[in-house]
Amino acid sequence: MNTQEEMEVQLWDYIDGSASPEQRSVIERLILEQAAWKAKYQELLEVHQLIGAIDLEQPSMRFTRNVMEEIARYQITPAAKKYIDNKIIWGIGVFFIMMILGFLVYGFSQVNWSAASDSKSSLGIDLNKLDMSQMFNSTFMNGLMVLNVILGLMLFDRYLSNRKKNYMKEA
Amino acid sequence: MHTEPSDMDLIGQVLKGQQNAYATLVNRYQNFVFTIVLRYVKAREDAEEVAQDVFVKAYRSLPDFQGTAKFSTWLYTIVTTTSITFLRKKKLEVHSLDKEGVFEVADAMDSGMRANQIEQKSKVNMVQEAIRMLSADDAQVLTLFYKGEQSLEEIAAIMGKEPNAVKVQLHRARGRLKEKMERYFSQEVKDIY
Numbered sequence: 001m002n003t004q005e006e007m008e009v010q011l012w013d014y015i016d017g018s019a020s021p022e023q024r025s026v027i028e029r030l031i032l033e034q035a036a037w038k039a040k041y042q043e044l045l046e047v048h049q050l051i052g053a054i055d056l057e058q059p060s061m062r063f064t065r066n067v068m069e070e071i072a073r074y075q076i077t078p079a080a081k082k083y084i085d086n087k088i089i090w091g092i093g094v095f096f097i098m099m100i101l102g103f104l105v106y107g108f109s110q111v112n113w114s115a116a117s118d119s120k121s122s123l124g125i126d127l128n129k130l131d132m133s134q135m136f137n138s139t140f141m142n143g144l145m146v147l148n149v150i151l152g153l154m155l156f157d158r159y160l161s162n163r164k165k166n167y168m169k170e171a
Numbered sequence: 172m173h174t175e176p177s178d179m180d181l182i183g184q185v186l187k188g189q190q191n192a193y194a195t196l197v198n199r200y201q202n203f204v205f206t207i208v209l210r211y212v213k214a215r216e217d218a219e220e221v222a223q224d225v226f227v228k229a230y231r232s233l234p235d236f237q238g239t240a241k242f243s244t245w246l247y248t249i250v251t252t253t254s255i256t257f258l259r260k261k262k263l264e265v266h267s268l269d270k271e272g273v274f275e276v277a278d279a280m281d282s283g284m285r286a287n288q289i290e291q292k293s294k295v296n297m298v299q300e301a302i303r304m305l306s307a308d309d310a311q312v313l314t315l316f317y318k319g320e321q322s323l324e325e326i327a328a329i330m331g332k333e334p335n336a337v338k339v340q341l342h343r344a345r346g347r348l349k350e351k352m353e354r355y356f357s358q359e360v361k362d363i364y
Contacts, residue, residue, distance in 0.1 A: 008342070009342055013268045043349075048345075052317050053295050053311060054299055054317070056206045056318055059205040059218075074231055
């Protein structure tokens, strides 16, 4: 960096107020005592004041209204925890709980409790008497499956209608 | 005594669903945003479209604004990225800091208006014209520092640079601006000094 450049950098720091107090006092003394520093300081200060005086560009009069019309079509992107509808969560929960309960109720209804004393199992259940093929062929099981399918379809329908609603809002 | 609501107050209102509060923010920053966009996008129609896009993007991303920086700093970051994306899409030329031929471009821009119009321009208009001849980076750093009320650290965050690099760029941008004024507006500059 040559002397001229160095002088400009120091003067800009002084004008911008980013010079340290020690630097400031040194520069102030140089401006007072040396004609070259004084001339350069006045030149840079003029540029500084001119840049500071420029006006900002203005957009058209309708600008704010255009922006407000545009954002009226949008929703603020919600925080991630708000993305998912709580009803859907509850629906999925109920679906699985019913499925588990169905299996448990049917399984226990098939157990021959009177044969518990003959059982070799530590649980007191004779596993040989549990007929798994009956579980999946019975009317009860079919009914449960139909119920689950209906619940699944209802959830899917709700999901599609929510998506459609959001799409319509954005459009 | 009536005081203007702060940016954070207005943002809070918008997030609570008072969309109209956003209009105040738009009014407050539209000139700053539009001016910075114009540093990149020269056509006013395009600049207005980009500036509008900036405010829409900011509105939609408002929940992401953490409040750790000033709203204006966050907004100007969106201005920079949106302007650059627009230029990439349009495949327009951005005059970068070190690109050769900047002076030739300035000559070309200047030649049409120089002969008859300069005399009528005020000193401030002369500075505006000279800023338009600078590279987008130089013009942006000058605008943010002088008109955007941003510190060197904040400008560094907006432009994705180190504060020291911004400081050097600011010094050089002012030097280049002075050079442009002396070269193309010599009569006005004589009047000044």
